[in-house]
Amino acid sequence: MGSSATSPQAGHHGSGTRRDFLYLAAGGFGAVGAGAALWPFIHSMNPAADVLALASTEVDLKPIQAGQRITVTWRGKPVFIDNRTADQIKAARDVAATELPDPQTDQKRVKAGKDQWLVVLGVCTHLGCVPLGQKTGESKGEYGGWFCPCHGSHYDTSGRIRKGPAPKNLEVPEFTFVNDTLIRIG
Amino acid sequence: MAKDNAFFNNPTVKWIEHRLPIFSFVDHSLGSQYPTPRNLNYWWNFGSLAGFMLVVMILSGVFLAMNYTPHVDHAFNSVERVMRDVNYGWLIRYIHMNGASMFFIVVYIHIFRGLYFGSYKPPREILWWLGIVILLLMMATAFMGYVLPWGQMSFWGATVITNLFSAIPLVGDKIVTLLWGGFSVDNATLNRFFALHYLLPFVIAGVVVLHIWALHVHGSNNPLGIDTRGPQDTIPFHPYYTIKDAFGLAVFMIIFAFVVFFAPNFFGEPDNYIPANPMVTPAHIVPEWYFLPFYAILRSITFNILFIDAKLGGVLAMFGSILILFLLPWLDTSRVRSGLFRPIFQVFYWIFFVVCLLLGWVGGQAADATVMGIPLLRIGQFCTFWYFFHFVAILPLLGWFERPRPLPISISQPVLGGGRVAAGAAAKPMEKA
Numbered sequence: 001m002g003s004s005a006t007s008p009q010a011g012h013h014g015s016g017t018r019r020d021f022l023y024l025a026a027g028g029f030g031a032v033g034a035g036a037a038l039w040p041f042i043h044s045m046n047p048a049a050d051v052l053a054l055a056s057t058e059v060d061l062k063p064i065q066a067g068q069r070i071t072v073t074w075r076g077k078p079v080f081i082d083n084r085t086a087d088q089i090k091a092a093r094d095v096a097a098t099e100l101p102d103p104q105t106d107q108k109r110v111k112a113g114k115d116q117w118l119v120v121l122g123v124c125t126h127l128g129c130v131p132l133g134q135k136t137g138e139s140k141g142e143y144g145g146w147f148c149p150c151h152g153s154h155y156d157t158s159g160r161i162r163k164g165p166a167p168k169n170l171e172v173p174e175f176t177f178v179n180d181t182l183i184r185i186g
Numbered sequence: 187m188a189k190d191n192a193f194f195n196n197p198t199v200k201w202i203e204h205r206l207p208i209f210s211f212v213d214h215s216l217g218s219q220y221p222t223p224r225n226l227n228y229w230w231n232f233g234s235l236a237g238f239m240l241v242v243m244i245l246s247g248v249f250l251a252m253n254y255t256p257h258v259d260h261a262f263n264s265v266e267r268v269m270r271d272v273n274y275g276w277l278i279r280y281i282h283m284n285g286a287s288m289f290f291i292v293v294y295i296h297i298f299r300g301l302y303f304g305s306y307k308p309p310r311e312i313l314w315w316l317g318i319v320i321l322l323l324m325m326a327t328a329f330m331g332y333v334l335p336w337g338q339m340s341f342w343g344a345t346v347i348t349n350l351f352s353a354i355p356l357v358g359d360k361i362v363t364l365l366w367g368g369f370s371v372d373n374a375t376l377n378r379f380f381a382l383h384y385l386l387p388f389v390i391a392g393v394v395v396l397h398i399w400a401l402h403v404h405g406s407n408n409p410l411g412i413d414t415r416g417p418q419d420t421i422p423f424h425p426y427y428t429i430k431d432a433f434g435l436a437v438f439m440i441i442f443a444f445v446v447f448f449a450p451n452f453f454g455e456p457d458n459y460i461p462a463n464p465m466v467t468p469a470h471i472v473p474e475w476y477f478l479p480f481y482a483i484l485r486s487i488t489f490n491i492l493f494i495d496a497k498l499g500g501v502l503a504m505f506g507s508i509l510i511l512f513l514l515p516w517l518d519t520s521r522v523r524s525g526l527f528r529p530i531f532q533v534f535y536w537i538f539f540v541v542c543l544l545l546g547w548v549g550g551q552a553a554d555a556t557v558m559g560i561p562l563l564r565i566g567q568f569c570t571f572w573y574f575f576h577f578v579a580i581l582p583l584l585g586w587f588e589r590p591r592p593l594p595i596s597i598s599q600p601v602l603g604g605g606r607v608a609a610g611a612a613a614k615p616m617e618k619a
């Protein structure tokens with residue numbers, strides 16, 4: 001470089017490598033620092049402590065008749081609780097899981113011994129609409145489960161995606177039976 | 187020269203100029219010292235109209251914000267209060283609400299103007315990019331603004347659009363939670379959308395400054411698409427184009443005012459006057475009309491493409507349909523800018539235009555709708571295909587195979603005398619100058 005003659009350090013070492021190194025080190029250090037300073041701001045946008053604290057809810061199953069579906073709210077989202085009839089369970093189990101878009105057996109989606117209770121998030125796995133089928137008179141789709149009107153996804157009686165743009169089965173939230181007629185979601 | 191005129195000899199003006207040369211800055215930017223092609227037609231009015239709409243949106247928005255409450259329990263009612271109780275609140279809100287639609291109409295025309303007359307070609311590529319950045323920012327701003335009144339469409343539009351990001355492999359769900367600040371669209375989401383809706387228009391204003399700066403380096407393109415070659419090809423921006431822009435503005439405002447006063451809910455969705463209910467999705471969710479073509483592209487990908495599932499594919503196609511515009515200066519291989527001299531390009535341009543309109547129409551219909559037995563989905567898929575085909579195949583090939591009509595030697599030549607020019611171009615310059 002033409003200017004190296006005016007720079008004593010560079011002159012001695014031929015090509016100014018020490019200065020280059022200092023530039024890189026300082027720049028790298030600055031970049032790491034800037035990144036570290038950015039993180040608190042990004043993380044402030046994640047769910048706050050009070051939002052996380054609201055994260056579990058209990059539901060009494062006693063009033064739900066066989067064949068009846070109810071909707072409860074959990075984390076601001078609808079949860080579908082379905083007291084399935086023997087026919088509905090059979091329909092869900094008659095199909096081979098391997099033939100499904102998102103292969104999963106019905107057994108995997110319910111608690112053993114409580115096979116009639118299907119608990120799923122009422123949130124379409126496509127883009128998050130609430131599927132129809134909870135109320136009498138609403139379309140239950142071609143597979144007797146739920147139908148999402150937004151872009152036409154059909155779910156079966158196990159809440160599994162059968163037809164339409166949704167990629168996944170309706171999500172089964174984490175839940176436990178506190179006793180035979182009480183569940184805790186979350 | 188400006189320096190000789192009475193204004194610049196005024197002692198106060200001189201005193202200020204000596205310390206802050208703001209008057210000559212304006213004069214060089216939008217005044218008598220800014221030489222402009224003499225043949226600009228009315229399609230060149232839409233840039234200044236877009237600037238006007240940005241100002242209208244910021245002003246009406248600031249006054250709305252004075253009466254708006256960004257909380258899930260109060261947002262809907264605070265907007266209803268603006269409509270019923272706040273003095274002239276209805277007017278301010280209808281200006282803002284319909285202003286967004288007018289803004290998009292103006293900007294879309296502005297973009298299609300650029301597409302026809304080749305305004306994206308060298309040396310205006312960066313100018314074109316900045317325009318696309320403005321479009322993206324406008325879309326983000328309008329999307330978040332639409333969430334603020336917290337009606338059913340606000341809520342479900344926000345849910346569907348934020349869920350698009352869940353299609354991103356691995357980190358998608360984390361990103362969506364980050365956007366929401368919770369486990370669904372909720373108060374945290376509304377708050378941040380308000381903050382960003384307030385901020386982004388000022389970011390847009392900043393990018394507009396860059397856009398105009400880039401414009402001034404080489405000046406405006408023009409209907410003939412040839413470079414200006416000296417003073418005989420230009421006229422000063424002021425007074426010629428200031429008056430023409432003012433006339434265009436007056437006509438535009440008549441239309442805008444008509445919508446605001448006589449059809450204020452024409453562009454809107456009745457469902458958005460129902461308060462948001464996270465438990466019930468409206469039967470037919472549609473985005474605002476200006477997003478419909480992109481929504482149609484999103485919905486048209488219903489099949490997996492190799493390892494990309496349909497959902498991700500739809501999202502990629504939707505964003506890709508805008509991002510591809512960044513590559514346009516290189517995809518269009520023709521050296522002739524103006525479509526006036528490109529007979530085959532003209533045909534494909536209008537086909538492309540109709541395809542965009544069709545996409546908009548399909549995007550507004552139910553997903554399983556049919557017309558005369560044809561599923562709209564198929565029409566949407568064909569139009570989506572054509573949209574991309576136009577950019578990646580037709581434009582590159584046309585540049586090689588099309589034989590452009592001869593270009594005039596200069597802008598002034600057809601006016602001030604000289605040989606014959608291509609039909610169609612000959613009449614245009616007179617109109618303007």
Ligand code: HEM
Pocket residue numbers: 240243244245246247248249250251252254265279282283286289324327328329331332333334335383384387388390
């Ligand atoms: C690029 C400029 C802007 C665009 C495209 C835009 C767009 C929108 C849209 C589409 C709505 C929904 C209207 C409705 O359906 O009710 C809205 C609402 C709102 N905007 Fe903007 N906006 C812009 C600038 C601003 C600015 C700068 C502010 C504040 C300083 C603002 C404040 C508001 C407020 C408070 C609302 C909620 C009230 C309402 O919904 O009517 N906007 N905006």
Ligand code: FES
Pocket residue numbers: 124125126127128129148149150151152153164165166
């Ligand atoms: S959100 Fe359910 S099908 Fe798209």
